[in-house]
Amino acid sequence: MNKSLSALIMLSLSAIMAAAQEGRATWIWYPGDFEVWLSNQMQNKRTERGAFFPPFWRQDGHYVLIDFHKEFDLVAGEEVELYAEGQYNVKLNGKLLEGYPKKIHVPAGRHKLNLKVHAQDRVPAIYVKGRTIVSDSTWLVTYEDKEWIDETGKASDQSGTMWLNAASWHFDQPSTPPSSFRLATEPHPAQTIERADGNGLLVDFGRETFGFARLHGVSGTGRISLYYGESKEEALATGTCETLDRITVDNVTDKDTVLELSKAFRFIWIEPEGGVQIDSVSMLYEYLPTVQRGSFRSSDTLLNRIWDVAKYTMELTTREFFIDGIKRDRWIWSGDAYQSYLMNYYLNFDLPSVKRTMLALRGKDPVTSHINTIMDYSFYWFISIFDYYQYTGDKQFVSLIYPKMQQLMDFCLDRRNNDGFMEGLPGDWVFIDWAEGLSKQGAVSFEQLLFCRSLEAMQLCAGIIGDGPGAERYGQLAAEMKEKVFTTYWDMDRNAFLHSLVDGELVDHVTRYANMFAIFFGYLDELQKQSVKNGVLLNENVPAITTPYMRFYELEALCTLGEHKYVLEEIRDYWGGMLRLGATSFWEEYDPGKQGVAHYSMYGRPFGKSLCHSWGASPIYLLGRYFLGVKPVKPGYAEYQVEPSLGDLEWMEGTVPTPNGDIRLYIDRKQIRIQAEGGSGKLILHSRTKPEAQGLTVTPLGGDRYELEIPVGSIHQVSYR
Amino acid sequence: MNKSLSALIMLSLSAIMAAAQEGRATWIWYPGDFEVWLSNQMQNKRTERGAFFPPFWRQDGHYVLIDFHKEFDLVAGEEVELYAEGQYNVKLNGKLLEGYPKKIHVPAGRHKLNLKVHAQDRVPAIYVKGRTIVSDSTWLVTYEDKEWIDETGKASDQSGTMWLNAASWHFDQPSTPPSSFRLATEPHPAQTIERADGNGLLVDFGRETFGFARLHGVSGTGRISLYYGESKEEALATGTCETLDRITVDNVTDKDTVLELSKAFRFIWIEPEGGVQIDSVSMLYEYLPTVQRGSFRSSDTLLNRIWDVAKYTMELTTREFFIDGIKRDRWIWSGDAYQSYLMNYYLNFDLPSVKRTMLALRGKDPVTSHINTIMDYSFYWFISIFDYYQYTGDKQFVSLIYPKMQQLMDFCLDRRNNDGFMEGLPGDWVFIDWAEGLSKQGAVSFEQLLFCRSLEAMQLCAGIIGDGPGAERYGQLAAEMKEKVFTTYWDMDRNAFLHSLVDGELVDHVTRYANMFAIFFGYLDELQKQSVKNGVLLNENVPAITTPYMRFYELEALCTLGEHKYVLEEIRDYWGGMLRLGATSFWEEYDPGKQGVAHYSMYGRPFGKSLCHSWGASPIYLLGRYFLGVKPVKPGYAEYQVEPSLGDLEWMEGTVPTPNGDIRLYIDRKQIRIQAEGGSGKLILHSRTKPEAQGLTVTPLGGDRYELEIPVGSIHQVSYR
Structure with missing residues (x-):
């Protein structure tokens, strides 16, 4: 990568400043509004043969009128500079100041400072800079302050206003307001x-x-x-x-x-x-300037090239938001973004991009459509928040987004059919995958599985923010749905989920989708897993998957089942296949059976296919999570686990970013070196004899499995066989 | 009035063109969006001592991305000019045209023309002008077309998209797009x-x-x-x-x-x-250029001056929308606007202004607050649609606004207390009136009455648009509420409604509000009416009303009770009192007991009071509806009634506008002259002997009442005693 140094420095500074946020001014706005505004800007940049080609779902607007306030205790008076995006007023202790003040004096003592800003063409935002009075996320904001007065001038004493903490990003100078954002x-x-x-x-x-x-x-x-x-x-x-x-x-x-x-x-x-x-x-x-934290190298140069091209694919598709493909659509698609989030956790750990994308996808209330109009894409959005919390432990974001989750879940629950299943209603796109002849009719088992997982995500998030009744309700709905999925779709003869229920009749057809998700969702017992592995995943009679999108999950399921060698072969074959055809980034779809320019066609157009598609980059995730084997066990890597698998590799090494710093790992067939900058970690090993590691406690787990505690800080070396 | 002729001509032309709309191009947009955009523009023009003073409720945004389409059958090919407010694309029969075409050729045959427009700073709008292909309200619009394609390029075949007819106003030239609107x-x-x-x-x-x-x-x-x-x-x-x-x-x-x-x-x-x-x-x-259609003159010059000043007050407050007062707030307040609508039906019959105002007040979903944050103001909004339909018979507007009514009613129903009553929750302003010491605590009977009437409005509108289950549900809710209001608040000793129920206890206090509304809502029987008249309305021990706002309803109630002479005295005294103090427009509040500059103070500020307030103009409504006595009996004046009352006047004459033309009326103590341009009308007279009227059928109604059918067209003269 050949990025300008200044951009990197800018980002590092921004990170440092976020840490030492107090006392530093930054532009602030109503949470989610910048994302709505910026996503409109970005998504309307798609063109098709010179014609403007905007999305076919609703584009929302930001709130055009925002009140910002904070109370301050000043030891000494100070001068405060005020900047705003839009038309604004300033109130000090409830008293309106004349005109559009650019600098005010705030005397010593306790004071409340309000700014109210209106902007239609950009997001209302403020930047306030005094010695101690500065705009940051400790300010409170609302789009309806409801501050009426009675006929005597007395203000209302019972407010129903929801005040949120202001949002900010890296707009830390008066001269760089949010509307000035450019890549x-x-x-x-x-x-x-x-x-x-x-x-x-x-x-x-x-x-x-x-x-x-x-x-x-x-x-x-x-x-x-x-x-x-x-x-x-x-x-x-x-x-x-x-x-x-x-x-x-x-x-x-x-x-x-x-x-x-x-x-x-x-x-x-x-x-x-x-x-x-x-x-x-x-x-x-x-x-988008980013800092690469994750890395991967191994004894296999093809695999290394695949990882590098995947990384470049991610670089190209990580922009204002995580987008699908860079030629078209340049839009944010929830299912595509879902995979980008997961890859990002093993590459840049760029959380602002994850949050921006999740907020932009959800947009504003009311919900009048599934996300991107796609039923499965609503579900991926719920599950992405479940995952986000596992990787980051960020409760603040969960509490910001929980009301938006509730609204979307209400929309979903209202669309259940008479059997309680999610079935496409007019206006609902049941996507699943790009695959010829794939039926989307009736209640598809795959959708019910995602729905069930979404309800579990609701339960988790309700718990996190302390909504007890919500947690109970969603938990019960999830449990009922899970049971119903098994009693309805699980075929005792085939030992697999059937594809769908159409007009009350099960269709005697097995596809990979529900079966592979059930594995890594942990919904299957050992026997069921093995039957799915052999009867579905490794069964050539079950229609093959031709998109990297669904190969992501197929290979994840096989990794979960311990089929690391097989997965490596598949990666070399499938992603290596694209490289052999000259790919310099990974594709939207790749069917090894096609020839020549036929590879480029899709959607009935000779060059319709995107040759740089975010969902093509999944080796980053698979190699980080299932080969380096690093994953959070408690939210935000407070506890984590490292269970490396070489597959057929001689050696591999890499870095996995976490909120507490990086985890660095080298492993060959005899030795492991590991260094963790934070968190409480356990290394899980398979070894014919008890591993040796100076200064580390080794606990046998039974059979050939051993667990070693990973201390924070220095490099630790482990010998094993 | 000294208005420029050109403005009048412009409006007349616009009316003519609306009649001959087919084939005439006009700018079109998504219904309600122009109103949202324009109301933001207008309401953000309020300043207080040089400071920007926007509303304290949520300001909504328009939909920023709109698809417009229509299908055409062309006998011959034609050239079509295209104009758009915003970034746009053009599809002919589903095929995107390159760039931003300004002129296209559409060949003979059946064709579908789509334009998709994005605009953030103004409302997406189009103007299309060919020989037969023109933009008008027959085009269909949506903010989410959901036109996805599958991997073969095939478009979705089950659309859930709600297509609405486009909205338009008087923007009939390419050079006058909606964003160019200026008074x-x-x-x-x-x-x-x-x-x-x-x-x-x-x-x-x-x-x-x-x-x-x-x-x-x-x-x-x-x-x-x-x-x-x-x-x-x-x-x-x-x-x-x-x-x-x-x-x-x-x-x-x-x-x-x-x-x-x-x-x-x-x-x-x-x-x-x-x-x-x-x-x-x-x-x-x-x-705002308007055409004055209503008029009033009488033998009483003071009353004539009052009518003229009321008309001027209306002229000043009828602007982009019906606003409250012109000094402050320059905002749209539902309760104030409600009275403007009623006055307007007897003055300009300017329906676009009524519709603009109702749409702007309601804004967008979701509902997060009562209209203007005020509980009663939500209710007036429902009732205003009830009235609008009575005066106009406009089913098309009712079907446009019915879904918005449902959302607001859901919000209200969700806020009922354990007794099923509407009681102020945090964030709800229970306004009622500006009156010192007026309690807003608990469940106020006045609010329940308005709520009940609102449910009746829902029932009516559900019926109009053919929502049978809705009509039944709202009808039942209304009936239950009405019964509960009587069983809870009606005091058998005082023979009146008590003011409120606080913490389950009735407060032994009578105010005028619920009692006077119950009269003209028709909720009381004759005995109850008489007891309310004598025990409340004409009882000096019941706190007096000091705003023209509530005097409107107080005098309306007294008119309903036939107290025309008393009402005339009150008008002369109250509105005449303002004139004696030099008023050139009518005030927000007038307390005859105050002296000198004390008249100008309000809200704790020496000049806080608005001296030009729309709700001051009620004589226009009272004189038109209850003295000239003209009112619709069936929606849109399909049938109407004229029951004049001179009170103590020697003579009066006037014009009342209807959708079917004007009704002109002269009446003195012996003669009536009437001319109606349309509709099926009945003149109701009190006469000691049978009235004489050449060519008119006179039907005795019992006692001294007679009914005469009013033919359309020429002037008819009636003699009576």
Whole structure:
């Protein structure tokens, strides 16, 4: 990665400042509003062959009028600078100040400072900076202060207003309000530029990339068409490539032009018309500055390449939010984002991006549709919060988002059919996977499984925020649903879940979806697991999966079952297969049975497929969680477990980020070195004899399993056999 | 009134065009969104002593992404011009067109045209103009089209999308999109300008007015302060006047300056500082062009003056929406607006203003608060739709707003206390009226009465749009509530409703509120009515009402009871009392017992009171409905009744507007002349002998009452005694 140092420094500073937040001013706003606003901005950047192509679900607006306040105890008076995004007023101890004050004096003593801000085109936000009076997340905000007065001027004494803590990110200067947010850019050269007959240029950037095409030394008058391609074939297919740009120039000489909208491409075919000349072409690479914390290396160079390309795929799709693919849709899809979160926990551990994405997906009330219109995508959203809490232990975010979970769950519960199952109603997209001939009819077992897990997520979150009745209710609903899933869909002869229940009749058809999720959800007993493994997962007669999206879960299930060697073979074969076809990032779909340009087609369009799709990056997660074997056992890695599995590898090493610092690990067939910066960890080993480790307590767990406590700090070495 | 002719012509043209809508293009948008957007614009124009003073309830946003479509059958191909407010795309028969087409060719045959528009700062809107393809309210719109495709490119075949008919108003030119909306202005001179010591100017515009102050011939460098006053005392009270402006000028010569924000005033005290000179002052009067249809004249010149000042009060407060008062708050308050609707039915019959106001008040889902935070104001909103339907017969609007009624009613039903009554919860403002010492504690009988009427409104509207189960449910709730109100609050000894139930205990206190509403809601039998009349309404021991707001209902109740002479005396005394004090528009509150500048104070501020308040204009309604005696009997005046009452007047004449044209009426003690442009009407007369009327059938109703059918068209004369 070749990121600008300044961006990294900026982020590090921001992290340091978050730690030492008190006394440092930052722009603040109503929680969730920046995400709604920014996601509209981003999702409306999709174009299809030069046409604006916005989402087909509801886009929400931020609250346009926000009240911010905090009370301060001042030992001495101080000058306070005030900045706002929008039209605003200022109240000191309830008294309105005239005009739009930019600087006020607050005398010693106890004072309440209010700012009320209205903005339609951007998110109402403030930045307040005094010696001790500063805007930060300790301020309280609301979109309805309900501060009426009676005819004598007395204010209401019974408020029903919900005050939330203000939200903030890294906007720490008066001059960088939230509306000024832009991704970072840096200039990248083209790898090759071929000039063709008729003045055209074929530009190759060497690998999949994203940013603004830049034309150097443009001269003349006329039109320039740019046809973008993730493949050379696509760039040259001027009639069917997915994205294009056209600009006109009028009597210019040696002009430098940066295209307005960022695009995904490796190749650009550029056609100047009317005698326009172009000297050269480069690009501004556009990216979210992040700090890479996770790593993976092993004795297998193919696997290492796969990990690197997965990482680059993640880099490209981790942007304003975790998006699906960079060519299209450039949207936030809950199912795709769900996998990005999990990969991110083993790569950057970039929690602001996870939270931004979860908030943007959910948007505002009322709920009038499943997330992205997709039933399963609502469920992934619930489960993502369950996971988020496991990885981060962040109760504050759970309490912020719990009311939004309740609203979406109410929407789901209202849509159950007469059997109590989730079945697609008009307007509900039952997605499951891109797979030819896959039936979405009736009540699909896979959806009920996700629904059940979602109810468990509700139960957990209700417990976290202290909603006892809620926890009980959701717990009961989850238990009932789980039982009903087994009594309804589990086939005693096939020893597997059947695919669906249509008009009250079970369809005698087995698919992988419900079966593989049941494994890593922990819903199956040992016998059931083995029968699913052999009868479904390793059974070639059950329709194969052709998207990296569902391969993620298929391989996760097999890892859970201890099939690490098999999984490594599958990774090499499937992701390695894409690399053999020249992939520089991982694809939306890959069917090894296809040939040539057929690989690029999807949705009935020759280049419809996305060749850089977030869900293609799953090896990051699989290798981190199931090979390095690191996972939280208590929320936020307060307790964690490391149970490495080499599969067929000679050695591997890597880093797994946690909220308490990194866990670094090296393992070969005889030795393990481990170093943890925080948390209470246990290393679980399989060894024919008792492992030896200086200064570590080794506890036998029975059979060949041993447990070692991992102290915080220095590197520990373990010998085993 | 001195309105510009062009504005009137514009409105007339607009009316004609609405009638001949087909084939005429107009800007269209998602219903309710323009109202939400415009109400934010307007309500954020309130200032208090130079500080921005927005509402304390939630301001909503419009939907930022809207899909518009219509199918057309073309005999011949045609060119179609396309205009949009925002970023947009165009699909013809599902195929996206490149870029932002401004003109397209649509060939002969059947075609579906879609435009999808995104706009954050204003309302997404389109204007489409071909020979036959034009944008109008026959287009369908949605904020979530849910048009996903599967992996083969096939679109979803089960849509759950709610398509509504597009909304429009009078934006009929490409160059006048909705975001360009401005009220009309015209220059008005000052009546007098007095120059004071120290360079100050006291400007008097002769009567209450509204608009932009305009300074002529400004020269020099320095600051100019403008202190606005509805009274001379207020303008001169530079430290306590409610509104002010300050501008700075830098080395200007003979400059003409129009102030940025419109304000309410009669007087302006202008203080130039630092040697600034001002030649003269005038204003740009700002108003909503309307066509006055209703009129009233009588033998009583005081009453005529009252009607004229009421009309002017209505003119000033009928703006982007029906607002409360023009000095402050310049907001839409449901209870105030409710009275404006009723007055409007007897003055301009301006239905777009009624609909705009009702939509703006309700805003968007979810409901998180009563309308304006006030419990009674939610109820007035329901009842206003009940009334709207009676006066207009507009089923289309009822079906648009019914889902919004349901949501608000759900909110109300969820807030009932254990007794099933509406009692203020934290965040609920129980307003009732501005009255010193008025208790809002517990479950107030007045609120239950309004709640009951609201449930009846729900029942009616459910029936209109064909929601049978809804009609039954709301009907039952209304009946139960009505019974409970009587069994709980009706005191058999006092023969009146008691004021409230606090902690399960009836408070032994009678107020006018529930009692007077019960009369014109028709909830009382004859005996009950008489006891309420004598024991409450005409009983000086029951606390008097000091706001025109509640006097509206008090006098309406007395009119219903046939006390027309008494009501006329009250009007002369109360509204005449304000005129005697120099009022040029009617006030928010008037207590005849107060003296001098004490009349101007309210809310603990010396000039807090609004001297131009919409609820001051009620004589328009009372004289139209109860003296001219015209009211709809079936929705939209399909059938109506005219039952004039002269009270103590020698004669009166007037016009009452209806959807079917005007009803004109002259009446003295012997003769009536009536002319109706439409509808099926009955004239009800009291006469000692059978009235004589050429060509009219006279039916005796028993006693001295007679009924005459009113034919449409020519003037009919009736003699009676």
